[in-house]
Amino acid sequence: MAVVQQEPGTEERILAAARRVFIRKGMAGARMQEVADEAGINKALLHYYFRDKQRLFEGVFKGGAEKQFGCIWNSFNDSTELFDAIERFVAAYIDRMLEEPLLPLFIAQEMSRDPEGLRAFVDRGQASRQRFIRLVEEALAAGAIIDIDPRDLLVNMMALCAHPFVARPMLTHIHGMNDEAFRRMMLKRRKSVPEFIIRSIRA
Amino acid sequence: MAVVQQEPGTEERILAAARRVFIRKGMAGARMQEVADEAGINKALLHYYFRDKQRLFEGVFKGGAEKQFGCIWNSFNDSTELFDAIERFVAAYIDRMLEEPLLPLFIAQEMSRDPEGLRAFVDRGQASRQRFIRLVEEALAAGAIIDIDPRDLLVNMMALCAHPFVARPMLTHIHGMNDEAFRRMMLKRRKSVPEFIIRSIRA
DNA sequence: ATCTGTTTTAACCAATTGGTTAATATTGCG
């Protein structure tokens, strides 16, 4: 049975446009008229399909954690050894965020504005964080790494991955980078960050 | 001549209140009525003293980089050796940000919204970053560290210092921390982050 | 006490915002 490629319907077009505007401006800064303009529709349609701004936001982001972040957290499932896990995590994180460089700052902003709003994004990683902690404990037991709290290590990994995206305008200003140069820098970090981490923790 | 402690005038009260609201909500999210409420004044006074929202924002933040960040960047001036510089920088950064934990996220947001707006915050550190680069080069020449780009090292240091503040709501949720526990975590990192970095780069 | 300049207030304004309404257009089915 052949699957026929379909023109996106109005609802899909709204969700995609809303996503772009919300990520760029945040929930509070996004304007419904702006979303309508971005989707090429009359503003009243936003209310017809999604009733109000909050439901539109939820329509875009609720239940989306798997799609947004699954590939990153799933990277731990593919490893049976800590150093490999670190390499895979960093690579997966940077690859994913290079698709949407504004996402880390958006999530930080929205978590600050409404901590309950994006809980799914955070809770999605719970099982994977546990798996990571076990990998660290195994490496400790094997004497492969120094004594370090797995949670501290995970904070450091997240910091080294996420911060350049959050501080992107500052970094591009300081170093006179355009978007392509930023991308190249992150691709370099895809290798150098795991090296930096592993050098630090190796016994 | 004795200096008499003075009651803050209306202008000072406005600036302090505006600062709190801007840092909490960002420039776009802050409401003039909210600033007036926070300062305990009539909203029209904001316009009497500062004419409009943009000038109020500039009144709070322009020219303030030295006071906000001087202590952090000045930490490089007190060191003649790289490892000491790293320790002093991390300590100064964390101490300063523990006074205003919302500041890193605010700066990231505002740099994203209006990159020209807070240039002074970024440019303030230029001479100090040069000094840091020289310290790295001296350590390289002395064979004390591995071959690493000073700018990469500085990004990593900033990441490990700033990210927990930016991701504070996420971290407090994941680890079930209150504000006091977050503070204790950062005080631990005040020592563990320099150790992590130095272990990674030491030759 | 009077005068002048400054500060403060309450009321007001125009524009913007998220949302509503009623009419119109479209779609799919029998």
Next chain:
DNA sequence: CGCAATATTAACCAATTGGTTAAAACAGAT
């Protein structure tokens, strides 16, 4: 084709927002 349900539109609404205005209050000097 007619009908009913759905989708779309333009106009409208009430509330909020940053800002304005004129009057009143205050402060200091003479």
